[in-house]
Amino acid sequence: MKDRKFFGNKSSDEIIKTIQEFHGWAAPGVIIGAIMVDYALENLPAEAEKDAIVETTHCLPDSIQLFTPCTFGNGWMKVADWDRFALTFYDKKTLNGFRVWLDPEKLKHFTVVNNWYMRLVPKKSIPLEVLNEAILSAGRDMLSGKKVTVTGLYGKKEKNNISICSGCGEPYSASTGALCQQCSGHGYFKYSSAE
Ligand SMILES: [Zn+2]
Numbered sequence: 001m002k003d004r005k006f007f008g009n010k011s012s013d014e015i016i017k018t019i020q021e022f023h024g025w026a027a028p029g030v031i032i033g034a035i036m037v038d039y040a041l042e043n044l045p046a047e048a049e050k051d052a053i054v055e056t057t058h059c060l061p062d063s064i065q066l067f068t069p070c071t072f073g074n075g076w077m078k079v080a081d082w083d084r085f086a087l088t089f090y091d092k093k094t095l096n097g098f099r100v101w102l103d104p105e106k107l108k109h110f111t112v113v114n115n116w117y118m119r120l121v122p123k124k125s126i127p128l129e130v131l132n133e134a135i136l137s138a139g140r141d142m143l144s145g146k147k148v149t150v151t152g153l154y155g156k157k158e159k160n161n162i163s164i165c166s167g168c169g170e171p172y173s174a175s176t177g178a179l180c181q182q183c184s185g186h187g188y189f190k191y192s193s194a195e
Helices: 012-023 028-042 060-067 111-117 128-142 182-186
Strands: 050-054 077-079 086-091 096-102 143-149 162-164 171-173
Touching: 012 028, 012 060, 028 060, 028 086, 028 096, 028 128, 028 143, 050 060, 060 077, 111 128, 128 143
Parallel strands: 050 077
Antiparallel strands: 050 086, 086 096, 096 143, 162 171
């Protein structure tokens, strides 16, 4: 298993190195994600223009951004904050796709990974190398995949007209009302000092 290739030609060592450089460390969730992305892509026509939908904000979006052209910023990856370890790639012309998820029944056969993922033991009790080795050796055997037709979360998000906020003077999307989100009380910060 360890010597299997991902995305046609990448070794597991290369996968881990790429993840380390981007994500900051060899996060197990991003490695599982790479296996999931590899699995999903293999079940779509190579020539299809593919978009992605990911069902958690944790780890998986990075796997998609690292190993495919789909990013949050270019809009080819949509992120649903559902905390489900699953993702779908689909052909944006036909909306036919393939969904891959971490299958709890299959995961039970891989004790180390199961203990970690289901939080059955303290995370720190499993050395990272042991866990990542177990993930790579389980590979797709802990996943399930199925063909789907995408019915939502696809397509371009329309860009709205831009207005200048009468509160702060910054440009914002006019669709949210007369004031920007911050000035209408939905903001996330206050300035530390009135400079
Ligand atoms: Zn404002």
